[in-house]
Amino acid sequence: MSKILVIGEISDGKLNSGTAKVVAAAAQIKGDITVALFGADVSAAAADAAKLDGVTKVLKIESAANANPLAAVYAPQIVELAAGYSHVLFPGTAFGKDTAPRVAARLGVQQVSDIMVAHSPTSFDRPTYAGNAIVTVEAPAAPAIVATVRLASFTAVGSSANAAIESASSSAALPSHTRFVKLEAQKSERPDLQAAARVVSGGRALGSSDAFKIIYSLADKMGAAVGASRAAVDSGYVPNDMQVGQTGKIIAPELYVAAGISGAIQHLAGIKDARTIVAINKDAEAPIFEVADFGLVADLFTAVPELEGKL
Amino acid sequence: MSVETPVERDVMEYDVLIVGAGPSGLAAACKLKQIAAEKGAEISVCVVEKGSEVGAHILSGAVFEPRALNELFPNWKELGAPLNAPVVRDELHLFYSPQKSFKFLNFMIPSPMHNEGNYVISLGNLCRWLAQQAESLGVEIYPGFAAQEVLIDEQNVVRGVQIGDLGVGHDGKPKDGVYAPGMELRAKYTLFSEGCRGHLGKRLIQQYQLESKDAPQHYGIGLKELWEIDPAKHEKGLVVHGAGWPLQAFGTEATGGSFLYHLENNQVVVGLIVDLSYSNPFLSPFDEFQRFKHHPVIAKYLEGGKRLSYGARALVKGGLDALPKLVFPGGALIGDDAGMLNYSKIKGSHTAMKSGMLAAEAVAERLLAGSEGGDVLNGYPEKFKASWLYDELYRSRNFGAVLHKFGALIGGTINWIEQNIFGGKAPWHFRDLKKDHETLKPAAQSQKIVYPKPDGKLSFDKLSSVFLSSTNHEEDQPVHLRLKDPSIPIGRNLPLYDEPAQRYCPAGVYEVVTAATGDKRFQINAQNCVHCKTCDIKDPSQNITWVAPEGNGGPNYPNM
Amino acid sequence: MKALVSVKRVVDYNVRVQVKSDGSGVITEGVKHSMNPFDEIAMEEAVRLKEKGKLTEIVAITIGGAKNEETLRSALAFGADRAIHIKEEGDVQPLTAARAFAAALKKEGAQVFFAGKQAIDDDANQTGQMVAALLDIAQATFASKVELDGGKAVVTREVDAGLETLEVDLPAVITTDLRLNEPRYLKLPDIMKAKKKPIETVTFADLGVEKGAALTISKTSAPPKRSKGIMVKTVDELVSALKSKGLV
Structure with missing residues (x-):
């Protein structure tokens, strides 16, 4: 059976709504689903994640270094955590797209981007040519499958579960070459046409x-x-x-x-x-x-x- | 057409400049380099092309007669020319109703319509291949750059062209940070190979009074689609030609012809050519084409298939009688910029190539003799007269005119007698002296045509068709379809002809929009334009001038 | 300071991509190809930084068959000083491409690796990040503003919550997003000059790169058509329908 690690995303201290859709994709693959959350303090998000239907465990990886979602910092920790998992899934958001390839490359894995459908634990549909051609791909099962999930293709799972929340730590060496400076919300009065919901x-x-x-x-x-x-x-x-x-x-x-x-x-x-x-x-x-x-x-x-x- | 230089322009000089990378231009470029290599001389050759790549604006049937290619590259097979579907069989149908047709027996088909030894090709792909050959011979080819103006000096000699500026806004003003003035490309000789109704060719014909005294030029609009069909229905190399429905089989008010060719890879092309001498302003070539595909003879191949691409292009068909004078000081017209198409064969590629090669020979002779250019290339018309090309055009000189005068059936019969009895040298001569923009009858005297709704399987609406031409233009640029008098479309053409531009344009560029107040406005959707030039030809007031938009604009035809 | 800019030859963005009926892929023969638009933005950014004196040399790099030389010529016309063509006719997926680019980056000793955030053919959005991972250097993806200063880069990134600013030590990978700049028109004189600039051809073997794991594409299909939904009669019905779906 597949052991699936979902890398959750946190926005403003709360679980990002995309995570429930990634769990839906994990449920389509079928397997034991763990959600991992990185941050300085992820307790609120962890409580939300624990409720997501199908999730059996939530891992909190809390440290000062994890305060901001830096791919270069998260990736070595995710690589370490991924041992024993058959799948590592990321949301198809800026965060997931930034981080997943960094993990895949370190694992020596060709990533699957933007999963739309999981036909089996190793067979997926994904869009190419701006959605004008859908390819069905077969990914090698070993050492693991690293993928991002196209959020628009999945409906969020419900939140009536009650999974265990555990803390985990990482001994991975973290780089110092990347430093967070600031995050500014878009200032324009109206949302940007291309990014608007x-x-x-x-x-x-x-x-x-x-x-x-x-x-x-x-x-x-x-x-x-x-x-x-x-x-x-x-x-x-x-x-x-x-x-x-x-x-x-x-x-x-x-x-x-x-x-x-x-x-x-x-x-x-x-x-x-x-x-x-x-x-x-x-x-x-x-x-x-x-x-x-x-x-x-x-x-x-x-x-x-x-x-x-x-x- | 004076040369103004309000901005500093880069200048590049070549021995020969060729405007347009179609079959004639590329054949001329190759021939020049071949002669130079043979004589151990250096001739610099530059080709500019407005399409985003070579082939992007090429649209042709096409059944290709390899005669000129055999002369230019006798080893074209080894060089991998994309001639992959030899014609295996010819069919000729007379469609006399939406359901019925008559299939001619083989002996009844006029000899120019026999295609043994010819190939069904994508002319776009042949041009892509010719461009590779040209580049390997040392020709410089620059796609994505449109020749905007002819450079003419004080002595009235053509000295090259000016490339259009890039980054000019809708208001005609340079856009900050992106404006790039177009270069001047100068040459000892400039060959214009823009294809039918080239916008510079048209001006040169006026400027140097090159127009034929014998007959006005005539045109057609060809609409074409590329389909992928059920492999079980595909017969590689099958050529089907048709006359009659949806145009007239017996009348002379709407003539033309149709085709369906089987290429390789389970692909077929289907097309309709409508002579632009049609008289009913309500006629819509696009809709005629869409309904044509429902005829059982055509539908049986297309049903279950998938349309891959769509496009349209005007073609020149006046033949020898309408052929303008080919040369002027410093340059020449070649291919369909002059009008070399052989309409009785509905083929213009081999004739275009041959004309380019003849012009190239004439240019090379002058250059090798040490000419500094600027003179009149009399060698070209001389070589033309002595060539098989002239002979071929002479034999089919009556074809277009008899079809205009007598319609498809009788005209076709006269043509059969000419071609099969007299070998094209019949003791009679027909001319059609009415220009294509003068043929429309007033709307009030014409019957409205109600076209069937497209079914989304065999027939489609205009915009989803234009979509498949992959046409695009930078949005923020001056409209490249210029009205000499902006009041004419609504003031004159609308009441008189129900503004036919709404219908003859195969790309939905022209619309008459009614505002809530009831006011009518002429809308030009220049972005949709597929560069077919029909508006420039057919507008009854000759009020629309097609000029080259910013380089790279226009269709991106795949395998057309 | 030297920058390496990867450029990919893709089916032009204007071309209507058609899926082959037998599901074996999309029709790429006889259709227009051009430089990936996001890579054009990467090239433009590198050229602007060079014009500002922040970079001294720009090297364009691509992987692919003979036709990719066109793409490198475009990069040279943009303003790259020279180009590297990694010749490979077969399918190259992001992990393998990243290995080759990482090797080239090391060999060239470049300080910045610019790439478009994704190519508009496979839409993978992976290669830049993978290059950074393989070399264990910093990455700043989806850049909408780039400042190079000494051994550092300050990059503004387009993320879902807004604009994030990172400071990264060089060498670093920067992938470019749509709003970073508007690429210039290629001018004819520059295209002419580009014909004379040098292109070095290398192979995976020359770079000591082995092809990595790859996905097998079993089928390509056209996207499902949207189907017709519900017709509502009044604005009230519409509002309640939207409310029931949680959309308003």
Whole structure:
């Protein structure tokens, strides 16, 4: 049976929501699941991790050196900890992507990036070419499989368990070549289009630059970034850098709201990884409805303000 | 077309500059280097290409006749030229309804349409290969750089070209930090090989009054898709040509032809050529092409297959009568920039290559004689007249005109008699004197055409098609489709012709947008452009001028 | 100070990638290839640092077959001084690539190894980190700002919570993210000059590198199409649907 080590991620002292999705991937592999948490004091996060369904053990690796998530510092400790595990899984976040290869290289293992599906303990689907081609890969089982998990492909496990929490320490030599200076939250008023969890986009149906106000207003209410279709950009309603689609930005938010966007293929190519798509369009035949999770045939000039009011 | 130098430009000088890395330009480049090597002389040759790579903007059927290639590289097989699918069989169909057709027996097929000894190829891939040969012969090739202006000196001599500036914003102003002025490439002789309706070629034809006195030039638009089909239905080397539906089999108001060729790797190409002399402004070449694929003769191959790519390109088909004067001081037109295509064979690659080789011979003769360039290359038209190329174009000189005048069936019959009885030297001569932009009838006198909705399996909408051309342009740059008079589309073309640009453009560049107030606006989606040049040709007011956008822009055709 | 910049030849970002019907991969024959866009950002950053006098030499490096020379020529046109071509026709996965780059970095004695954060073909996002791991040197991935100063680099990184700043001792690996810079246009005169710059060809054997463990790709398929969801009739229905999914 597989013995799976999940490297948890902590944000603001709490367990990052991605960890529950990595546990879901571990559950798909099937095996004994341990979550390891690194930090100066991870007790709060450990308590959350212990509740995740399927987790049998939570390991706390606490030290002053672990206060900030430095790949160069965590990696030697993870390598040491990995002995005896068949799999080491990381979240497909900036933290996981930074750290996992450092562990894999030290173990002499070719990493699997962005697992979407685990067919077996050694066979996985992963995206290539920006998600335009999915490859099924077979990874050598020995010495271990190191992988990152594509969070958008998994649904978080529940939290009704009660796993044991243990402390572990590491004797690995830690480098001094990397020093944390600071972490600044993004200052911009609106989230960045490419990084945002929620995006509201407007299309040519808005008819003018001025009319885009209702899109901005809804976005602000939702804490969302604002995007636009190429038609809206070409019509000069909004600047180029707001264009979502194949020749503009490719985004993968949790929630995408398309208002007055017909859904030309260029646009759809840019949002195919969005978790949930909401489409509001007057034209019931608009192609956007073919891919939308929720579709509303309505005039956006009434529906968008109404939606804003009711959120 | 005056040469202004508001900014400091780098200058590079060559013996020969070639504008456009298609079959004629690359054949000319290779031939020049071969002659130089043979004579132990040094001839520097530079090729500039607006596509992001050689082949990116090449779109052709293509059934390739290897005659010119045999002359240029007799050992092309050893050199690995991508001619992998010899034609095994020809079929010619007359489509007379959406369901029905008549298949001609072999003896009934006019001789120029027999393809024994020819190959089904991707012309893009042949050009990629020719570019490799050229580079190994020492030719410098620079893709991603568009020739923007012809350099003409005070003596009215062409001295080269200026490459377009990079990093110019939508408003025409240089963008901070990224602006890079285009270079001046100067040469003793400049060969223009931009293909059909080259934007510089067009200006040169005007500037030096090169236009044929015998007949105006005629054009068609070719639309093409590359498909991967069920291996069980694939017959490598099969060539299927068609006439008639969805265009007219008997009438003369919408003529053209269709093709389906089987390449290697279970791939087929399917295409429709619509003569741009069509008269109904509601006709949409794109939609005609989409519905054409539902004809049982074509659908039986495509069903269950997958479309890989889409593209469109205007082609020049006026033949010998419409051929402009080929030379001017300091340079020449070669390939389809001049109009070397043989429309009776629907082949222009071997003729383009041959014209390039003939021009190269003429240039090399002058250079080896010590010329400093700038003179008129009279050797080229002389060599052309004495070549098999002239003979071939002469034999098919009536083809386009009889099809325009008599339609596919009768015109085709006349062509059969000409070709199979008189060997192309019939004692008659037809000309079509009406220009393609003059043929449209007013919308009020024309019948609207209702096209079927695409089914998403065999037929598709325009934008998802353009998507497969992989076309792209830097967004922040001046619109490269210039209107001489911005009021014409809505003021004149819309009431008179229902603005046909909405339909003849195969890439959805032109739209008439109605605002909430009811006002109509002419929208140009320049990013969609696939560089086919149809708008430059067909606009009834001749109001649209296609100019080269920033280098690297345009389609990225794979295996087309 | 010398920088090594790895550049990869990939299917151009404008090309619509098509999966082969037999599942054996994607169609790469006859389609446009170019330098990985993230590597262009890496090249641009190195050139800017050289223009500021922070670097004295830029060496571009790639692994692959004969056609990769084009990519190196682009790197030379960007402003690399010379290039190293590790000739290898077969499939090279990140661990093996990292071993080769680590060996080259050591041999060259370069202080900075720049790479794009990932290549847009395999989207692995591993090689830079692995180079750092193999040499046990510092890494600063997903850089959006780089300052070189003496034996140190101060790098701002794009992480999920915002912007993180690290100080790392050199030698170090820096992988570049989208917002670091806007790569310049390659100018024709620079492309002409690049033809004359030297490219050294080496093999894995020359570098003493053995191919590492590799994944076996058993199948390539097109992504599943999104299916049509639910049509709601009113804004209220929409709001309750979104609420029930925990999206608002």
